[in-house]
Amino acid sequence: MFPLEQHILRALDGSVRSLARLITRIENSPDEARQIVKQVYHQGGHAHVVGITGPPGSGKSSLVTELAKAIRKRSLTVAIIAVDPTSPFTGGALLGDRVRMRDLSGDKGVFIRSMASRGQLGGLAQATGAVVQLLDAAGYDVILVETVGAGQAEVDIAAAAHTTLVIEAPGMGDDVQSIKAGILEIADILVVNKADRPGVERTVNALRSMLQLGPTGGTRHHGRIVQNHVTLEEQDPDAWQIPVHKTSATTGTGIAELVDLITRHARHLRDTSQWLEREKQRGQKELEVLLFDHFLRRFRSELPVEYEQQIIEAIARRELDPYSAIDQLLAQTNQ
Amino acid sequence: MFPLEQHILRALDGSVRSLARLITRIENSPDEARQIVKQVYHQGGHAHVVGITGPPGSGKSSLVTELAKAIRKRSLTVAIIAVDPTSPFTGGALLGDRVRMRDLSGDKGVFIRSMASRGQLGGLAQATGAVVQLLDAAGYDVILVETVGAGQAEVDIAAAAHTTLVIEAPGMGDDVQSIKAGILEIADILVVNKADRPGVERTVNALRSMLQLGPTGGTRHHGRIVQNHVTLEEQDPDAWQIPVHKTSATTGTGIAELVDLITRHARHLRDTSQWLEREKQRGQKELEVLLFDHFLRRFRSELPVEYEQQIIEAIARRELDPYSAIDQLLAQTNQ
Numbered sequence: 001m002f003p004l005e006q007h008i009l010r011a012l013d014g015s016v017r018s019l020a021r022l023i024t025r026i027e028n029s030p031d032e033a034r035q036i037v038k039q040v041y042h043q044g045g046h047a048h049v050v051g052i053t054g055p056p057g058s059g060k061s062s063l064v065t066e067l068a069k070a071i072r073k074r075s076l077t078v079a080i081i082a083v084d085p086t087s088p089f090t091g092g093a094l095l096g097d098r099v100r101m102r103d104l105s106g107d108k109g110v111f112i113r114s115m116a117s118r119g120q121l122g123g124l125a126q127a128t129g130a131v132v133q134l135l136d137a138a139g140y141d142v143i144l145v146e147t148v149g150a151g152q153a154e155v156d157i158a159a160a161a162h163t164t165l166v167i168e169a170p171g172m173g174d175d176v177q178s179i180k181a182g183i184l185e186i187a188d189i190l191v192v193n194k195a196d197r198p199g200v201e202r203t204v205n206a207l208r209s210m211l212q213l214g215p216t217g218g219t220r221h222h223g224r225i226v227q228n229h230v231t232l233e234e235q236d237p238d239a240w241q242i243p244v245h246k247t248s249a250t251t252g253t254g255i256a257e258l259v260d261l262i263t264r265h266a267r268h269l270r271d272t273s274q275w276l277e278r279e280k281q282r283g284q285k286e287l288e289v290l291l292f293d294h295f296l297r298r299f300r301s302e303l304p305v306e307y308e309q310q311i312i313e314a315i316a317r318r319e320l321d322p323y324s325a326i327d328q329l330l331a332q333t334n335q
Numbered sequence: 336m337f338p339l340e341q342h343i344l345r346a347l348d349g350s351v352r353s354l355a356r357l358i359t360r361i362e363n364s365p366d367e368a369r370q371i372v373k374q375v376y377h378q379g380g381h382a383h384v385v386g387i388t389g390p391p392g393s394g395k396s397s398l399v400t401e402l403a404k405a406i407r408k409r410s411l412t413v414a415i416i417a418v419d420p421t422s423p424f425t426g427g428a429l430l431g432d433r434v435r436m437r438d439l440s441g442d443k444g445v446f447i448r449s450m451a452s453r454g455q456l457g458g459l460a461q462a463t464g465a466v467v468q469l470l471d472a473a474g475y476d477v478i479l480v481e482t483v484g485a486g487q488a489e490v491d492i493a494a495a496a497h498t499t500l501v502i503e504a505p506g507m508g509d510d511v512q513s514i515k516a517g518i519l520e521i522a523d524i525l526v527v528n529k530a531d532r533p534g535v536e537r538t539v540n541a542l543r544s545m546l547q548l549g550p551t552g553g554t555r556h557h558g559r560i561v562q563n564h565v566t567l568e569e570q571d572p573d574a575w576q577i578p579v580h581k582t583s584a585t586t587g588t589g590i591a592e593l594v595d596l597i598t599r600h601a602r603h604l605r606d607t608s609q610w611l612e613r614e615k616q617r618g619q620k621e622l623e624v625l626l627f628d629h630f631l632r633r634f635r636s637e638l639p640v641e642y643e644q645q646i647i648e649a650i651a652r653r654e655l656d657p658y659s660a661i662d663q664l665l666a667q668t669n670q
Contacts, residue, residue, distance in 0.1 A: 308622075315615075
């Protein structure tokens with residue numbers, strides 16, 4: 001086995017095999033993730049990171065595959081990270097991924113990787129962040145970070161992007177639960193996929209009215225949603241109008257136009273100096289995630305396992321409340 | 336305004352108004368959450384905590400409402416916590432909740448509350464944990480914790496229960512993404528809701544075969560999934576056979592039987608001494624969440640805001656990688 005440095009040099013030099021190895025090492029060891037990011041970070045900063053999220057059943061995976069193909073047609077290289085926090089067992093190979101692999105295989109300009117949770121709070125977000133940095137440094141033009149589900153973890157991961165796509169499908173908009181202010185809040189582009197199915201206009205209209213009337217307003221400005229109560233004349237020219245765009249991954253409808261929208265959003269960010277704002281948000285998220293990991297690991301290393309077990313037992317027996325338990329644990333570790 | 340202690344006394348004495356106030360204070364202040372849990376924790380431990388999760392569109396909210404009504408018919412009191420990590424704006428009143436309120440209003444044996452994220456990693460899980468402790472101490476027999484979506488945060492929250500229901504709906508099972516090993520892993524009872532719709536048997540069968548053949552096996556034993564490769568004779572009598580149960584919140588089909596299953600699971604946990612194991616798991620989860628909050632808050636309190644901003648700016652400009660930034664920040668705070 002090559003030492004880490006060799007793999008890094010090779011990965012930055014275009015070796016997909018070394019890249020894959022490094023990602024495995026990032027997943028398995030926070031220490032190696034640290035070493036890798038420290039070495040490659042200054043070489044990154046060129047990739048356009050696109051987060052893609054939305055509920056199950058919205059056809060995200062197929063859409064991402066088609067998106068990758070359309071981006072490739074413009075002679076840009078693309079990396080796909082499929083993040084699945086709910087599947088601790090899947091390791092590196094989801095079924096959807098294998099289907100995708102088949103569709104995109106043979107194209108050296110595409111790199112695909114699934115990442116699943118190792119069960120640790122914050123662990124997946126940390127690993128995903130490190131992998132994005134590595135792929136960026138390795139020279140991929142566009143990095144598509146696809147998250148399954150719509151929970152906080154996915155929102156966090158998707159939000160650590162320059163451009164965030166939220167995918168819906170016809171019919172889902174009818175359910176109160178399925179379109180959420182919080183999910184709309186992170187969207188730069190709203191996509192109604194499966195546009196060949198009935199009910200698509202209803203979903204598009206529902207999303208449009210939520211954008212106009214809902215608490216999220218209809219524009220994103222410097223990374224924050226602003227209320228959209230101003231008239232067109234008064235509107236800030238720096239504000240991004242969130243488009244609602246129809247696609248069908250099966251028929252290919254709207255895919256090329258979606259690439260246009262994504263490109264337009266990147267240009268908008270650069271033209272209005274919001275790109276740096278997004279970079280700062282990404283940096284801040286990453287800091288928080290790393291801090292938590294640092295504290296938890298140091299804490300664990302100082303604490304005898306048996307002692308933690310005793311404390312947990314006492315909590316379960318209601319002899320000790322969790323807050324007093326923390327006090328005792330902290331006293332024990334001199335923190 | 337009453338002091339905190341007054342509200343606690345009144346809430347434990349049955350005042351719904353004081354209970355609601357205390358929950359608001361838990362949401363707004365980790366310090367008050369701490370004080371409240373410290374005071375009430377030893378009085379809890381009687382409630383049966385039931386986590387309910389599943390993808391958007393599975394009809395969770397309606398099912399939970401019907402479930403609450405059916406539990407009430409058995410003369411048990413019930414509290415519903417609807418956790419929505421994706422909606423930072425909603426505060427205490429989701430649309431679905433208002434519909435529910437109308438259905439269940441006037442019944443003093445039901446308490447309903449929505450909780451939304453305050454945007455802080457771990458903050459929602461912490462607040463939810465504290466609210467469960469408070470409702471338990473206040474004497475509710477059954478606490479239904481409903482989470483929207485299927486991300487890690489929801490899985491964590493739902494898993495901090497004695498019994499976890501995973502809800503699916505017909506048609507969703509056809510999508511590779513919608514039934515996940517990780518989601519099945521936490522299920523004690525699998526519910527196919529909207530059973531009046533076509534395709535229900537297909538979804539039931541898909542779930543059954545995933546339980547039998549998938550990486551999650553078909554039984555839960557002492558809180559962990561075990562592979563189900565043994566014959567019936569060899570099977571551990573302590574293992575819980577995960578049922579796949581059909582319901583329809585609209586027609587009422589299967590709701591009473593679902594209450595039976597939930598009750599049976601609680602009895603199973605107690606009979607096989609797995610109840611304490613679940614309590615320990617809950618304690619451990621809560622410890623982790625509180626630890627993170629502790630570290631983050633202490634760290635922030637020691638660090639000048641401007642300094643953190645400078646660091647973030649340097650990361651965004653690629654002058655500093657996030658890991659080296661952590662080193663610098665930690666040096667600054669003597670941690």
